[in-house]
Amino acid sequence: xxxxxxxxxxxxxxxxxxxxxxxxxxxxxxxxxxxxxxxxxxxxxxxxxxxxxxxxxxxxxxxxxxxxxxxxxxxxxxxxxxxxxxxxxxxxxxxxxxxxxxxxxxxxxxxxxxxxxxxxxxxxxxxxxxxxxxxxxxxxxxxxxxxxxxxxxxxxxxxxxxxxxxxxxxxxxxxxxxxxxxxxxxxxxxxxxxxxxxxxxxxxxxxxxxxxxxxxxxxxxxxxxxxxxxxxxxxxxxxxxxxxxxxxxxxxxxxxxxxxxxxxxxxxxxxxxxxxxxxxxxxxxxxxxxxxxxxxxxxxxxxxxxxxxxxxxxxxxxxxxxxxxxxxxxxxxxxxxxxxxxxxxxxxxxxxxxxxxxxxxxxxxxx
Numbered sequence: 001x002x003x004x005x006x007x008x009x010x011x012x013x014x015x016x017x018x019x020x021x022x023x024x025x026x027x028x029x030x031x032x033x034x035x036x037x038x039x040x041x042x043x044x045x046x047x048x049x050x051x052x053x054x055x056x057x058x059x060x061x062x063x064x065x066x067x068x069x070x071x072x073x074x075x076x077x078x079x080x081x082x083x084x085x086x087x088x089x090x091x092x093x094x095x096x097x098x099x100x101x102x103x104x105x106x107x108x109x110x111x112x113x114x115x116x117x118x119x120x121x122x123x124x125x126x127x128x129x130x131x132x133x134x135x136x137x138x139x140x141x142x143x144x145x146x147x148x149x150x151x152x153x154x155x156x157x158x159x160x161x162x163x164x165x166x167x168x169x170x171x172x173x174x175x176x177x178x179x180x181x182x183x184x185x186x187x188x189x190x191x192x193x194x195x196x197x198x199x200x201x202x203x204x205x206x207x208x209x210x211x212x213x214x215x216x217x218x219x220x221x222x223x224x225x226x227x228x229x230x231x232x233x234x235x236x237x238x239x240x241x242x243x244x245x246x247x248x249x250x251x252x253x254x255x256x257x258x259x260x261x262x263x264x265x266x267x268x269x270x271x272x273x274x275x276x277x278x279x280x281x282x283x284x285x286x287x288x289x290x291x292x293x294x295x296x297x298x299x300x301x302x303x304x305x306x307x308x309x310x311x312x313x314x315x316x317x318x319x320x321x322x323x324x325x326x327x328x329x330x331x332x333x334x335x336x337x338x339x340x341x342x343x344x345x346x347x348x349x350x351x352x353x354x355x356x357x358x359x360x361x362x363x364x365x366x367x
Contacts, residue, residue, distance in 0.1 A: 016356075017229055020312040021222060027054070028218030032211045048207050052282050053326070055214040057319050058221045059279040064302045064314035065221075066271035069228045071300070072309030073237065074264055075244035076161075079296045080169030081272050083176050084144035086290035088273025090180075091143055093193035093286040094127060095136030096204075100197050113195070114188045124186045133200055140277040141270050148269030149262065156258035156265075161247070170293050177291035192287025199281050210282075217278045221315070224271050228311055231267070240264055301344045307354030316355055 031046050031054065038045040046054075063085050070076040102109040106116040110123055129135040151172060155165055183189040202209045231237050242250045243257050251257045280286045289295075298321070306317025321340075328336045347354060 016310065016312050017225070020225065020315065024218060024222050024225075028215060028222070032215060035207075035211065048210050051214045052210055055210075055217045055282045056279060057322050058214075058217040059275045059282070060299075060302070060322055061315040061318040062217075062221050062224050062275035062278070063272050063299055064306070064318035065224055065228055065311055066268045066275065067299055068303045068308050068311055068314035069231070069271070070264055070268045071303060072311075072314070073232050073244060074240045074261060075247075076261060076265065077163075077166045077300070078169045078265075078268075079166045079293065079300065080171075080173035081268070081299060082296040083173040083291060084148060084269040084272035085276035085279070085299075086173075086176070086180075086286070086288075087144045087147065088140045088276030089280040089286040089290060090187060090193070090276075091130075091136055091139040091273070092277035092280045093196075094130040094139075095133060096196040096199060096281060097193050098127070098131040099199070100195065103197055104195070112188075112193070114183075114191065115186070118183055120186075127186070137277075140273050144273030144276075145266050145270045148266045152262045152265040156261045159258070170296060173291050173296055174293050177288050177293075180288040180291060188287065190288065192285060192289075193280075194285040194287075196281065196284055204281055204284070213278070213282050217282070220274055220278055224274070225311055225315070227267075228271075231264070232311075236260070298340065301340060301347075303354075304344060304347050305354050307356030309353075310356045313354050313356035320355070 031051060034044055035046050035048065035051055040047075063081065066084075067078065067081050070078060097112045100112065104113040104116075106113050108116050111120060115123070130139070151169075155168065160168065179185055180187050180192075181190055187193065196204050198204055199209065199213075202212070204210075232240070239250065239255055239260055243255075243260060247257055276286075276290070299318075302317040302321050303314045304317065305321055306315065307313030321343075325336065325340075328339065332339070351357060
């Protein structure tokens with residue numbers, strides 16, 4: 001009887017996760033099949049453009065999960081997580097630029113077009129290795145992870161927390177924004193990296209490649225969710241929750257709080273880097289605008305709207321807010337930012353647990 005009760009409790013606690021993963025599986029398999037098998041005249045046929053748009057939303061959802069992991073479960077509000085997202089994107093963008101070769105405007109087999117235009121004589125040392133996909137994929141994890149480790153170690157060791165951590169994390173992404181705008185940095189300056197041709201030898205504009213990127217984005221989102229869910233339900237996750245609820249008490253009973261916060265922050269930064277790497281080939285560009293503090297604030301809004309501390313709520317918020325943004329930036333471009341700010345204030349004041357919180361309250365009232 002006790003085992004049956006425990007199993008029922010586990011199934012109830014994981015019901016949201018199972019529903020989310022089932023929906024993700026249906027989308028990840030169903031949309032590509034519908035695109036390939038159904039005629040374009042069918043109402044159920046998703047265009048290749050739609051696949052690309054949903055694929056982009058899934059990368060945003062992975063970024064939102066990475067933020068929810070540290071904010072919802074550890075109470076660390078980072079307003080600079082787009083720094084890790086953009087660094088992962090630049091790592092992938094550098095690989096894609098190296099694949100252009102002599103097909104660029106200036107026909108140089110080694111130097112990207114912007115370097116030829118700026119009269120660079122040789123490839124900078126930090127661009128070497130990015131002609132190999134495995135190296136670029138490794139840097140997608142290493143570069144954001146290393147930055148998260150150094151920044152987190154300095155901040156958590158100094159016991160920087162709360163609003164002060166939020167401010168310095170936003171200062172970090174703004175500093176990177178200013179640095180990457182400079183042509184001397186060797187990352188394309190204001191224009192960034194673009195005009196990509198292929199990935200792993202496949203034409204980026206081909207329908208099969210777009211479908212492949214869509215499927216990989218769905219898999220990455222699913223794996224990222226499972227990883228985060230495993231972390232928060234483990235012993236490590238219980239300690240993280242204790243730090244969120246009472247950091248002083250957790251420290252008093254003997255836990256090295258800064259170590260737990262640091263490793264969670266590093267994992268979160270690496271997940272954001274993977275999201276950025278999947279984002280770039282689907283949108284076809286990466287520039288310093290991705291470091292913008294406003295983007296980081298928007299990402300926090302996604303999590304707040306969906307419901308922090310649930311993971312799948314972060315996904316819901318990321319998809320809904322970005323869908324609204326896609327629609328309203330065309331229908332109501334002048335007022336979109338005001339609407340976004342109002343949404344954040346309303347959710348913070350009246351819906352502290354977001355959309356998922358409303359659904360959970362409704363379900364409890366029914367039972």
